[in-house]
Amino acid sequence: MARAALRLLGFLLCWVGLRAGEVRRPVPALEINGREYVRIADVATRLKLTRRWLEAGRKVQLTDATHHLELEAGGRFGGLEMVMDGLNVFLGDPVLARGGDLFVSRIDLEHRMVPLLHGLWNGPPPRHPVIIAIDPGHGGVDPGKENLPLHLQEKTLTLDTAFRLKKLLEAAGYQTVMTRTDDHSVAPTKELDLQRRPEIAVVAHADLFVSIHFNSSSPDARPHGTEVYLFPPAHQNSTESSLDHLDDREPSKDHPGPSSANLFDAWNVILSHAMHRQLLAHLHTEDRGEKLKHLGVLRGLQCPGILVESAFLSNDAEARRAATPAFRQQIAEAMLAGINAYAAEVDSLRPSVPAVRPAAPVSGPAPAAPAAKPFSPPQRPS
Numbered sequence: 001m002a003r004a005a006l007r008l009l010g011f012l013l014c015w016v017g018l019r020a021g022e023v024r025r026p027v028p029a030l031e032i033n034g035r036e037y038v039r040i041a042d043v044a045t046r047l048k049l050t051r052r053w054l055e056a057g058r059k060v061q062l063t064d065a066t067h068h069l070e071l072e073a074g075g076r077f078g079g080l081e082m083v084m085d086g087l088n089v090f091l092g093d094p095v096l097a098r099g100g101d102l103f104v105s106r107i108d109l110e111h112r113m114v115p116l117l118h119g120l121w122n123g124p125p126p127r128h129p130v131i132i133a134i135d136p137g138h139g140g141v142d143p144g145k146e147n148l149p150l151h152l153q154e155k156t157l158t159l160d161t162a163f164r165l166k167k168l169l170e171a172a173g174y175q176t177v178m179t180r181t182d183d184h185s186v187a188p189t190k191e192l193d194l195q196r197r198p199e200i201a202v203v204a205h206a207d208l209f210v211s212i213h214f215n216s217s218s219p220d221a222r223p224h225g226t227e228v229y230l231f232p233p234a235h236q237n238s239t240e241s242s243l244d245h246l247d248d249r250e251p252s253k254d255h256p257g258p259s260s261a262n263l264f265d266a267w268n269v270i271l272s273h274a275m276h277r278q279l280l281a282h283l284h285t286e287d288r289g290e291k292l293k294h295l296g297v298l299r300g301l302q303c304p305g306i307l308v309e310s311a312f313l314s315n316d317a318e319a320r321r322a323a324t325p326a327f328r329q330q331i332a333e334a335m336l337a338g339i340n341a342y343a344a345e346v347d348s349l350r351p352s353v354p355a356v357r358p359a360a361p362v363s364g365p366a367p368a369a370p371a372a373k374p375f376s377p378p379q380r381p382s
């Protein structure tokens, strides 16, 4: 038995080494604005992508048999936005134009582009998701966002959507744990609330964490659409901080880290992208992108996790949709489809040795974390 386990371990390490070696060989880098950047031409070569200029030296298209992505320096969001297979994805550092070529930061290459394109990091995928933690945002004294004229409170909508998702997941064979099941605060203070929610997932040995929210930009009633948030890789800013030229990078004085969420950077990326695609396909809402944010509710997770801002309560048309059970059912169905798509993708990345996959009971030991590095600080090529 032990010998079989060792053989499996050796096989896994060999497989990971071979697969990872192809795309993780160092790409020449140079320092721009204190960050390590890599040339798009080198990225294309390393990731076996075909490069085509859409605007010489400023906007480029990279394609292979299955993927199509576009990068633009100084675009709508200062070069932070990448369009990946038709979806808006916000990078952690701006795409820069220099000397007739484009550059992306090494962190964006390794922590976002490589997982999105090749689905791999420097370790085997997490186990097939069995236990899903569902987090209905807010509750009790914290109503969340509101649309008072329409008598809508975020905490009520998130709880209803969570119960719908729970029912769908369990019918599909998943096990679930909810961070709250009624209109109560999860903890007495906001800070404790944000610690307690991920703790519930950790204690339950959850394989995935999905936090459900509804957005608001009040008093501006114009914005509408769907956003998916993931925890930023170490040393990168939240999207909003980047846009406001603020620095909220971690590790920091307030969060000396490393954050356990960063163990799952690659899988957070795959989960958010799968969920994002399904939400837009089911809801037909505006694509406001996959964004990075140092959310307290994600920081302490020990599994991949995301936060979904499904729709804007401050936009009356969208709020009226959110008020209908049919719309909330669509959100839940989209989330189930996103989780299924994530599961299929991580399964496809796993060596086919089904005989050794554990049955994964809820009461069993905690699943081993994937052998991913907590941090991959930029390394200068030797």
Ligand SMILES: [Zn+2]
Pocket: 137, 138, 144, 145, 154, 213, 214
């Ligand atoms: Zn919220």
